[in-house]
Amino acid sequence: MIFRLEMASTIKTTNLIIIHVVVILLLYCYASWPFTSIFKFSDHDEQNSPKMKNAHIVKDDWMDIASGDSKMTVTGRDIINDSASETTNSELGISDDRPKGCEVMLNIVTTFPIGSHTNGYEVPSPRQIEYFTALKINMNHPCVDQIHILTDLTKPKDVFNMINDQGVAKSDLRKYITVYSFHDHPTYKVLAKYAADNLKGTVVLFMNADISLDEGFENIKKAFLVDHGMKYAYSLSRHGERAQNATCELWDYCEHYHGSHDAHLMYIHDNFLPFEALELLDYPIDSWGAENVFMYVLLSVGYKIRNPCVILKIYHNHCSKTRSVERDRVNNAYSVGAEPVDSLIEPE
Structure with missing residues (x-):
């Protein structure tokens, strides 16, 4: 009888130890994963209104929860004052006579580099202004x-x-x-994983923060991207400065192609990128040749790569000339390019 009690006690102790180890491992994995939790608007009335259905709440770093931070969510209402003014298209140098009907609506996945401020967050540097300009144009x-x-x-x-x-x-x-907040420098792996987890069944445009969209995107047909007989991915080369508000001359990589691609548009299918493909993308998005490795991965999983930058026009906002000087080249082993073309699908 005593032996049985001792054995039961030993088993119970062992089970408790196993449970504690599993909990610790789960917490460690959760804290190590780059993405933090995301919450919807907490205000019930606005959350259920049609206008607010796409709005998102951003939670601060996951560790804030562990430390008991009571301010875990942020809404647009929390942080935007009522005096914020509308930005007109004319102020941005955008023509108001652009086509309004788009068969394909885009989800842009990008970054927003911070750290080029001269006085905290109150006086943005010229480089930061370029990011703002591109963001406003795209909005x-x-x-x-x-x-x-x-x-x-x-x-x-x-x-x-x-x-x-x-x-x-x-x-x-x-x-x-x-x-979305994450813990490390943005990589193509992080961007691709985000799209696979959150934007399946939509058309996604991965691009740099200083790139702005212009004309031509209303010509895209969903069948070009979704139909498995076509399944195109558009890797676009940028044009130079925007003619309406240019303050410098920038190289036009669509007219003078040198292998550069600044935006990648595709439909996110089920099983978008397998694990092995994602592992090839584990490098900073501003690395030299980063886009060429991304194109290689897209090609390897069945996308047809095309560069119709003559039709789908994107522009570069970078007259400040500020740039990172410490960048590694990553396309030494895997690299794909695509010459500019003037059609969205291969001619019959």
Whole structure:
């Protein structure tokens, strides 16, 4: 009898130890994963209104929960004052006579580099202004549904604060912007994993933060991207400065192609990228040749790569000339390019 009691006690102790180990491992894995939790608007009335259905709440770093931080969510209403003004298309140099009907609505997945401020978050540097300009233009584009900003800021609400300071109306912020916080430098793996987990069944445009969309996107047909007989991915080369508000001359990589691609548009299918493909993308998005490795991966999983930059026009906002000097080249082993073409599908 004593032996049985001792054995039961030993088994119980062993089970408790196993449970504790499993819990610790789960907490460690959760804290190590780059994405933090995302919450919807907490206000019940606004949360259920049609206008607010696409608005997202951003939670600060996961560790804030562990430390008991009571401010775990941030809404557009929390951080945007009522005096924020609308930014008009004319102020951005955008023509108001662009086509309004787009068969394919785009989910832009991008970053929003921070750290080039001269005085905290109140006086943005010229480089930061270029990011703001591109963001505003894309928010006003008729073919853009949502803009998903991935940031490594400890307090992602700072992104909302800065956008608000540049005159973006709170209604636009609520409708068009989603911010995800993660723990490390943005990589193509992080962006691709985010799209696979959150944007399946939509058309996604991965692109750099200083790129803005212009004409041509209303010509895209969903069948070009979804039909497995076609399944195109458009890897676009940028044009130079925007003619309406140019303050410098920038190289036109669509007219003078040198292997550069700044935006990648595709439909996110089920099993978008397998694990092995994602592992090839584990490098910073601003690495030399980063886009060429991404194109190689897309080609390897069955996408047809095409560069119709003559039709789908994107522009570069970078007259400040500020850039990172420490960048590695990553396309030494795997690299794909695509010459500019003037058609969205292969001619019959």
